[in-house]
Amino acid sequence: MSEPTTLLQAKQLSVIRGNRTLVDRADLTVHAGEIVTLIGPNGAGKTTLVRALLGLMSFNSGELVQQPGLRIGYMPQKLHIDPSLPLTVKRFLALGGSKLNAITDALSRTGAHHLLEQHLQALSGGETQRVLLARALLRNPQLLVLDEPVQGVDVAGQAALYTLINELRHELGCGVLLISHDLHLVMANTDTVVCLNGHVCCQGHPSQVTVDPAYLELFGHRAEAHIALYTHHHDHAHDECGELHHDHKDHPPHA
Ligand SMILES: Nc1ncnc2c1ncn2[C@@H]1O[C@H](COP(=O)(O)OP(=O)(O)OP(=O)(O)O)[C@@H](O)[C@H]1O
Numbered sequence: 001m002s003e004p005t006t007l008l009q010a011k012q013l014s015v016i017r018g019n020r021t022l023v024d025r026a027d028l029t030v031h032a033g034e035i036v037t038l039i040g041p042n043g044a045g046k047t048t049l050v051r052a053l054l055g056l057m058s059f060n061s062g063e064l065v066q067q068p069g070l071r072i073g074y075m076p077q078k079l080h081i082d083p084s085l086p087l088t089v090k091r092f093l094a095l096g097g098s099k100l101n102a103i104t105d106a107l108s109r110t111g112a113h114h115l116l117e118q119h120l121q122a123l124s125g126g127e128t129q130r131v132l133l134a135r136a137l138l139r140n141p142q143l144l145v146l147d148e149p150v151q152g153v154d155v156a157g158q159a160a161l162y163t164l165i166n167e168l169r170h171e172l173g174c175g176v177l178l179i180s181h182d183l184h185l186v187m188a189n190t191d192t193v194v195c196l197n198g199h200v201c202c203q204g205h206p207s208q209v210t211v212d213p214a215y216l217e218l219f220g221h222r223a224e225a226h227i228a229l230y231t232h233h234h235d236h237a238h239d240e241c242g243e244l245h246h247d248h249k250d251h252p253p254h255a
Pocket residue numbers: 017022040041042043044045046047048049
């Protein structure tokens with residue numbers, strides 16, 4: 001099998017501001033078709049690292065390698081729009097120069113077609129995220145970079161958005177780099193987890209990272225709860241009412 005294409009690679013990347021090292025010698029690689037998830041506590045430097053990777057912020061040492069001509073669709077954590085500016089979704093998405101058919105196509109892909117004529121300010125949290133994802137898709141990206149894509153979205157909507165991101169990765173064949181706090185929601189669809197706390201504490205497949213002492217130290221009881229979910233082996237069955245029956249003989253463990 002041929003090696004997957006490397007879209008983006010940071011080698012020992014550091015970002016220093018004033019006398020603070022915000023990102024300390026981080027290594028990170030995103031391949032085509034792969035989902036890489038960056039996790040870490042508040043202030044861990046996740047957004048800083050992503051902004052440095054995108055060239056939106058300078059870095060102080062290390063190396064950044066990008067596939068030449070790489071098309072990136074970026075969904076930032078926050079959108080700063082003047083609330084006094086009346087802007088429909090259609091006009092907002094046209095600001096980047098996209099044609100109407102491309103806009104409606106991107107909105108359809110993110111399940112937000114019906115929002116075309118809505119005012120941006122009138123959208124709910126989840127609707128806004130879908131519009132921002134559509135904007136990122138308009139660049140026909142080879143790499144999608146999503147900074148906390150499900151923030152402000154209800155629990156059912158979060159799962160739906162992650163499913164959508166996973167589908168888009170297959171449909172477009174693009175790589176995805178995402179920042180997330182929702183450990184158990186992202187793990188199922190993630191190929192590589194990078195755990196950041198200023199420096200990269202650990203990285204690898206979710207099954208490796210979730211048992212790594214550095215990860216456990218950082219996420220404590222949340223991590224334990226998550227491991228239970230991620231490595232959940234059934235030793236029970238559920239009846240139609242949702243009652244549990246522990247009976248190892250009748251219901252042998254299955255993954
Ligand atoms: N331009 C800057 N100059 C100085 N400090 C900065 C700058 N940008 C970010 N920081 C600081 O760097 C630290 C990391 O911020 P960053 O936004 O990267 O964290 P994060 O991991 O994305 O956090 P969160 O999960 O809360 O979004 C914070 O303490 C922040 O105040």
